[in-house]
Amino acid sequence: MNKKRSGFKLGVAAIAAVGVLIFLHVAQLYWPVGADRFNAVVNTAMAWVAVYSLWLTAGGLEGGASRRPWRFFAAGFAVLALGETLTTYNRVIVDFAFRGLWFANFLNVAGFLLIIAALAIRARAFGRPTFSLLYIFILTLVTAAMTAAVTPVFRAAIASPGIPVPIVFLIVLMPLFDLAIIALAFYVATTFAGGVGGRPWVSVALGVSFSAVADFLDMYGAWLKAEAGPLRSASLVVTFLGFAAVAWGAWHRRKVVPEALT
Amino acid sequence: MRGKLSEISIAGFLKMLHEGAQSGRLSLRGKDGDAELYFAEGRLEGLNLSGLVSADGAYDVFRWRDGDFELALGEFPPPPGLLRADEGFFIRAEDYEKRWAALARVPVEAMTVVTRAAAPPEAPRLTGDRARLLDAVAGGGITVAELARKLGRGLTVTAEAVAQLYELGAVTLESPTAPDLGPAIAALLHAALDNYEIFAGKILAKKLRRGLNERARQLGLGVLFDEKKVNVGIVREAEVPLWLGVIETLLAETAGPVGGEVAQLLWQKAVASIPAPLDAVVANYRLDFAMSGVKGGQDE
Numbered sequence: 001m002n003k004k005r006s007g008f009k010l011g012v013a014a015i016a017a018v019g020v021l022i023f024l025h026v027a028q029l030y031w032p033v034g035a036d037r038f039n040a041v042v043n044t045a046m047a048w049v050a051v052y053s054l055w056l057t058a059g060g061l062e063g064g065a066s067r068r069p070w071r072f073f074a075a076g077f078a079v080l081a082l083g084e085t086l087t088t089y090n091r092v093i094v095d096f097a098f099r100g101l102w103f104a105n106f107l108n109v110a111g112f113l114l115i116i117a118a119l120a121i122r123a124r125a126f127g128r129p130t131f132s133l134l135y136i137f138i139l140t141l142v143t144a145a146m147t148a149a150v151t152p153v154f155r156a157a158i159a160s161p162g163i164p165v166p167i168v169f170l171i172v173l174m175p176l177f178d179l180a181i182i183a184l185a186f187y188v189a190t191t192f193a194g195g196v197g198g199r200p201w202v203s204v205a206l207g208v209s210f211s212a213v214a215d216f217l218d219m220y221g222a223w224l225k226a227e228a229g230p231l232r233s234a235s236l237v238v239t240f241l242g243f244a245a246v247a248w249g250a251w252h253r254r255k256v257v258p259e260a261l262t
Numbered sequence: 263m264r265g266k267l268s269e270i271s272i273a274g275f276l277k278m279l280h281e282g283a284q285s286g287r288l289s290l291r292g293k294d295g296d297a298e299l300y301f302a303e304g305r306l307e308g309l310n311l312s313g314l315v316s317a318d319g320a321y322d323v324f325r326w327r328d329g330d331f332e333l334a335l336g337e338f339p340p341p342p343g344l345l346r347a348d349e350g351f352f353i354r355a356e357d358y359e360k361r362w363a364a365l366a367r368v369p370v371e372a373m374t375v376v377t378r379a380a381a382p383p384e385a386p387r388l389t390g391d392r393a394r395l396l397d398a399v400a401g402g403g404i405t406v407a408e409l410a411r412k413l414g415r416g417l418t419v420t421a422e423a424v425a426q427l428y429e430l431g432a433v434t435l436e437s438p439t440a441p442d443l444g445p446a447i448a449a450l451l452h453a454a455l456d457n458y459e460i461f462a463g464k465i466l467a468k469k470l471r472r473g474l475n476e477r478a479r480q481l482g483l484g485v486l487f488d489e490k491k492v493n494v495g496i497v498r499e500a501e502v503p504l505w506l507g508v509i510e511t512l513l514a515e516t517a518g519p520v521g522g523e524v525a526q527l528l529w530q531k532a533v534a535s536i537p538a539p540l541d542a543v544v545a546n547y548r549l550d551f552a553m554s555g556v557k558g559g560q561d562e
Contacts, residue, residue: 130465192463194459195459195466196460197461197462197524257524
C-alpha cells in the first residue's frame with residue numbers, strides 16, 4: 001500500500017470520526033430527544049458496518065478452521081447489531097422503551113456468548129497460555145475498575161423495590177461477560193505485542209472495552225438515577241467508538257496485515 | 263621395497279614376514295595415520311601407531327587402503343616402550359582385514375558422516391547394540407570414528423554396526439567431502455523466524471523458538487536457538503529432511519497462533535530468501551503445507 005495515500009486516508013477518517021463524535025455529543029446536549037434518536041440510528045449503522053467488516057475479514061481467510069474465530073465474531077456482532085436495531089426501532093419508530101426484560105436482552109446475551117467463543121478459540125490457538133506482565137497489569141486494572149464501577153450499581157439495583165429476578169441476574173451476568181470478553185481480547189492483543197498481527201487485536205480489545213464502558217454508563221443511568229443527558233450522550237458516543245474500533249480492527253486485519261508480510 | 267597400500271594385503275604381508283622369519287621395519291603411511299612395525303626373525307617386536315586410533319588399537323591399520331608402505335629389511339631395533347605382539351596377532355590381523363573387506367559393500371569408512379534416516383525403521387527391529395548406536399547417532403551428522411569414540415568401541419565393530427543400520431535404512435551415509443548446507447539452513451530458519459517475529463511479536467517468537475528447540479531435541483539435533491542465534495552446525499544433504507522436519511514443525515506451530523494464510527505468507531517470504539545451494543534441495547523436497555497441518559490451523 002502507498003504509505004502517503006494510506007496516511008491521508010487515515011487522517012481524513014480520524015477527522016471525520018472526531019467531527020461525528022463532537023456532533024453527537026453537542027446535539028445530545030442541546031437537542032436531546034431528536035439527537036437521541038439520531039445517535040441511536042448512527043450507532044446501529046456503525047454496528048452493521050462492524051458486522052460487515054468482520055464478515056469480509058472471515059471470508060478473506062483460507063480454510064475452515066482459520067476463519068472460525070472471525071466468523072464467530074461476525075455472528076456475535078450481528079446478533080448484537082440485531083438487538084441494537086430492535087431497540088432503535090422501538091425508540092425511533094414506535095417511540096417506546098421496555099422497562100423490563102425483553103427480546104433484545106436475550107440477543108445481547110447470545111451475542112456476548114458468541115464473542116466469548118470467538119476470542120476463546122483465538123486464545124486457544126496459542127497453545128499453552130503465556131501471560132505477559134503487561135497483560136497481568138491490564139487485567140488487574142480492568143478487574144479493579146469494573147468491581148468499583150459495578151458495586152454501587154448492583155447495590156442500588158438490589159435496593160429497588162420489586163425488582164424482577166431476571167433483571168438482577170442480568171445485572172450480575174453482563175459485567176461478568178464484559179470482563180470475560182475484555183480479559184480474552186487483551187490476552188490475544190498482548191500475546192501478539194510488538195508484532196504487526198497484534199494491531200487489529202488492540203483495536204478489538206479497545207472496542208470491547210468501550211462497549212463495556214457504555215454498558216456501565218447505561219446501568220448508571222438506569223439504577224443510580226444520574227443526570228440523564230450527559231450520561232446518555234457519553235454512552236452513545238462510547239458505543240459508537242466501540243463498534244468503530246472493532247470495524248477498524250477487522251478492516252486492518254484484512255487489508256494491512258497481509259500487505260505487511262508481502 | 264615400497265608401494266601402495268591398495269595393492270597389498272597388510273595382514274598377508276605381515277604374515278609373510280612372520281612365516282619367512284624376516285627382520286626389518288615396515289612403515290605404513292595411511293590417510294588416517296602412520297605406523298611402524300619392527301620385526302626380528304619373524305617376531306613383531308614393536309608397533310608404533312599414530313593418528314586415528316580407536317579401541318581396536320593396532321588392528322586399526324588393517325582398514326587402511328589409501329596410502330603407501332615401505333619395507334626396509336635388516337636390523338632395526340625398535341624404540342623402547344612399543345607394543346609387542348604374540349602369535350595370535352597375525353591371525354586376528356587377517357580377521358580384521360577380512361571384516362573390512364566385507365564392509366567394502368557399503369560406503370563406510372572412519373570419516374564417513376552418519377545421519378539418522380528421515381524415516382527410520384520401527385524401533386522393535388533395532389535391538390541391543392544397534393539401538394544404542396542409533397541413539398548415539400542422534401540425528402546430527404557424526405563420523406564413524408566419533409561414534410566409536412563416543413561408544414568406547416573399536417572402529418571395526420562400529421563400522422559393521424553402521425553398515426547394518428545403513429542396510430536396514432535406519433541411517434544415511436555421506437562422504438566427508440560433501441558440501442555443508444548448514445549456513446543455508448541457518449539462513450532459512452533466520453528468515454522464517456524474523457518474519458514470524460515481525461508478525462507475531464516477541465512473546466510468540468520466543469515460544470516458537472522453545473517449541474523448535476524441543477522438536478530439534480527429539481530429532482537429536484541438539485540446541486537450535488541460543489537466545490536468537492540459530493545454532494545449526496554442519497548439515498549434509500542427507501540431513502536436510504531432518505531440518506525440513508524442523509521447518510515443518512515451524513509451519514505447524516505458527517499455523518496455530520498466526521493462521522494458515524499468514525504461515526504461508528511467512529514461509530513464501532522465507533523461501534524467497536533461500537540461498538543457493540539449498541534452494542535446489544528444498545525445491546526437490548516439495549514442502550507441502552497441507553502435510554504440515556498449516557491449513558487446518560487456527561487463524562489469528
